Amino acid sequence: MRVCFQLQVRPDRLDEYVRRHAAVPPEMLQAIVDAGRRDYSLFLRDDGLLIGTYETDDDEAARRALAEDPRTRAWEAEMADFFVALDGRPDQGAPRLREVFNLEEQAAAAGLAESREPAETGRPA
Template sequence: MTSPVAPTRVCFQLQVKPELLDEYIRRHTPVWPEMLAEIAAAGRRNYSLFLADGGRLIGYYETDDDEAAQAYLAASEVAAKWEAQMAPFFVGLDGRPDQAATPLTEVFNLADQLDAAQAASSPTTEESSAS
């Protein structure tokens, strides 16, 4: 089922300790099935992690209610266990990685701008009926 409201897009950044990159990748190949289920149950979808040189990690997901998704995972025993095991991989992080990652500000989205451009160029109902 799709939501009538556009999903919230969330992008975040973390820094993986360079000396732990290989182990970090290994731990995500694959992620525990029960953790995957918790992420989905929290309402996160289209979730990806991207790793750049030097350990810069960018994460992205979509959700209908990020506050509810965060609260669900904060209360999850499985997520707490997973995040406790992931915490040592990150530089300068206070708290659980899933709760303390630095969110990034979205400045451009192609679909949103195409929709806005189309709406701006479409005649309104009043203009259409006047013709």
Template sequence: MQRICFQLQVTPGRIDEYKRRHAAVWPDMLQALRDSGWHNYSLFLRPDGLLIGYFETEDLAAAQAAMAATEVNGRWQAEMREFFEDLEGAPDEGFVQLEEVFNLEEQLGRLGPL
């Protein structure tokens, strides 16, 4: 399972509306994410608009392609695009992926029984 962490920048004047929209994501969008292989998906937002997202998937490219093939994702991405600064393309493909440099369970697993 791949752990994906990414960042985007929400326009500061749009933060409240962004949070409101994510408090009640469309049910068909939630279903599409789950069916497309996006698991344990969370978004974290700093007061200045820095958005950090995290999800787990078997295959990032396949999960993105599966979402791109859904009608609901096209509508959602078109509506969400306006919330972000310095974004090329759709938010679900234009994010900056962060490199994972530490994972507790992974390192504990290499140690064996303690």
């Protein structure tokens, strides 16, 4: 399953938030992997809107695993101060967004072949 969530980073902490995520501690990265999350990305808008996405087989199990993992406690405690109006841990308090369109699923349902190649433009190379 794919998960998308939204948070708001405090405007005065944007640069520091970006710096902290440029080199996440290896033990935190391993905790995320061990919890079963993959293809995890964060996207940050200039006004602090943060959108995160990841894939997992069982989101509730992944959330529980991270909540119980001692490797995540210090990182999440430090990160909580970066967010506006966060209720609880960042992993638990982030509102989930509902997926309303997925190209791969609809293309497969329509019997269209999946292509990873760029579309032909009709222009000479």
